[in-house]
Amino acid sequence: MEISHAKQVINIDAKLTERINELLSHYPADKKKSAMLPVLHEVQDAHDNWLSIELMDRVAEILEVQPIEVYEVASFYTMFNQKPVGKYMFEFCRTSCCAIRGAEDLMDYTCSKLGIKEGETTPDGNFSVVGVECLGACGYAPMLQLGDYYKEHLTKEKIDALIDECRDNKVNLH
Numbered sequence: 001m002e003i004s005h006a007k008q009v010i011n012i013d014a015k016l017t018e019r020i021n022e023l024l025s026h027y028p029a030d031k032k033k034s035a036m037l038p039v040l041h042e043v044q045d046a047h048d049n050w051l052s053i054e055l056m057d058r059v060a061e062i063l064e065v066q067p068i069e070v071y072e073v074a075s076f077y078t079m080f081n082q083k084p085v086g087k088y089m090f091e092f093c094r095t096s097c098c099a100i101r102g103a104e105d106l107m108d109y110t111c112s113k114l115g116i117k118e119g120e121t122t123p124d125g126n127f128s129v130v131g132v133e134c135l136g137a138c139g140y141a142p143m144l145q146l147g148d149y150y151k152e153h154l155t156k157e158k159i160d161a162l163i164d165e166c167r168d169n170k171v172n173l174h
């Protein structure tokens with residue numbers, strides 16, 4: 001697991017606590033660990049899309065588990081970020097169908113257009129680019145996930161347009 005030493009303001013406020021409690025209510029009181037995935041999603045969404053060690057430790061307290069159990073889950077799934085990421089995170093599928101249809105070239109194109117390497121974030125904090133495993137939209141390859149949405153049948157022209165829309169604040173993430 002890559003450890004980030006970036007500081008994160010932790011804010012588990014009343015609204016987030018209420019949402020977490022609602023999620024926990026779906027599981028037996030002595031099996032809070034079962035709610036780990038939805039709770040991590042909820043907590044990450046409320047904290048600029050990343051989970052610091054301190055925040056994962058808070059989740060461990062809430063779920064009444066050891067911190068290592070939260071680290072293991074958060075570091076296994078690519079949808080959880082252990083370092084600050086850009087507001088617009090381009091998650092390129094690089095598995096077989098997308099790879100055959102040019103995903104690697106499109107990711108390289110996007111990185112060079114943004115002046116970053118894969119796994120990096122632009123200095124203004126707006127864009128990140130990462131490669132991920134199959135996102136289950138193989139029939140629409142090549143594709144990427146941006147926030148809660150899939151962008152499919154990608155081309156360089158579509159990438160150009162998408163970046164412009166992000167810069168113009170015209171892209172919904174949720």
Ligand code: FES
Nearest residue numbers: 093098134137138
């Ligand atoms: S291979 Fe890309 S979505 Fe499945």
